[in-house]
Amino acid sequence: MNEPIVSVRDLSIRYRTRETVTYATENVSFDLRRGEILSIVGESGSGKSTVGMAILRLLPGEADVLSGEVNFEGRNILSLTEHELRPLRGRRIAMIFQDPVAGLNPVIDIGSQVAEMLTSHVNIGKKEARIQAVQILRDVGLRDPERIAKSYPFQLSGGMCQRVMIGIATALNPEVIVADEPTSALDVTIQAQILHQLDQLRQERGTAILLITHDFGVVAQMADHVAVMYAGRVVESGNVRDMLKAPLHPYTHALLGTLPRVDGAHSHLRQIPGHPPEMTEPSVHCPFIPRCSKVMNVCRQEPPPSLSRPRTATHEVACYNPVWQSLD
Secondary structure, X not given: OOOEEEEEEEEEEEEEOOOOEEEEEEEEEEEEEOOOEEEEEOOOOOOHHHHHHHHOOOOOOOEEEEEEEEEEOOEEHHHOOHHHHOOOEOOOEEEEOOOXXXXXXXXXXXXXXXXXXXXXXXXXXHHHHHHHHHHHHHHOOOOOHHHHHOOOHHHOOHHHHHHHHXXXXXXXXXXXXXXXXXXXXXXXXXXXXXXXXHHHHHHHHOOEEEEEEOOHHHHHXXXXXXXXXXXXXXXXXXXHHHHHHOOOOHHHHHHHHOOOOOOOOOOOOOOOOOOOOOOOOOOOOOOOHHHOOOOOHHHHHOOOOOOEOOOOOOOEEOOOOOOOOOOO
């Protein structure tokens, strides 16, 4: 197996305001390899977007990195100076944001925004950058790229804006793309087109993609490996097919059990009782305890377990009492 291009280790981040403190991630670890799509999946507020922002060091001012590393080709991004970070961000590691319209400048035409990515990192003139910008728009499947280059974001649909964002993110052929809910604001048809485009990048360029989503359908369609997050922690991690067939953590098992089945096995959708914790303090015990159907005394007496692979299991889980039951 090739060495990880991105390796996150024991990443703990909190957000602080005058009124509250929120522990967004706790000891998050995972590896992303070249040509691989790794999906981080979880409910809103689970900390998955915080992890994505940390990889490009785009966390807001109220965020504190309490511990951990984000290593890119062996260099800890969190310890780099802004001067050292500049040639990495955008050129070697790029990000596709959840809201494509908000990610574009409303008062600058599309062609200029794409060209700016080129001139910021490559020794190229504005005229040549503009010509290449039109070609980039064509490459991401936009019809009439010359017209679109002269247009402004408000003149384009959400799907067109997302293609523009993909064009900007891939203009310099980065080794890593962080895609944060890239299809959540789009209709089903456009979603499929965008996901296909990301998969083509992986296959044709060997791009490593960190796909952040709450949709297990997207995970099943796209990902090679998946990390499930709950309340700021990775509770299960491994090959996507193994996990979808036989999830081990009670949360993953319950989450997959809420999905509709095409075979009509369940007449109504199941629900997970209760609500995720607010995470105003670090976890003393497993944060899923109040919602868990398999909780034991050890869960309440010991700290949350670390990811490990139980005997005969095919992937890792952070649970004292894993589920040994297939969803088939």
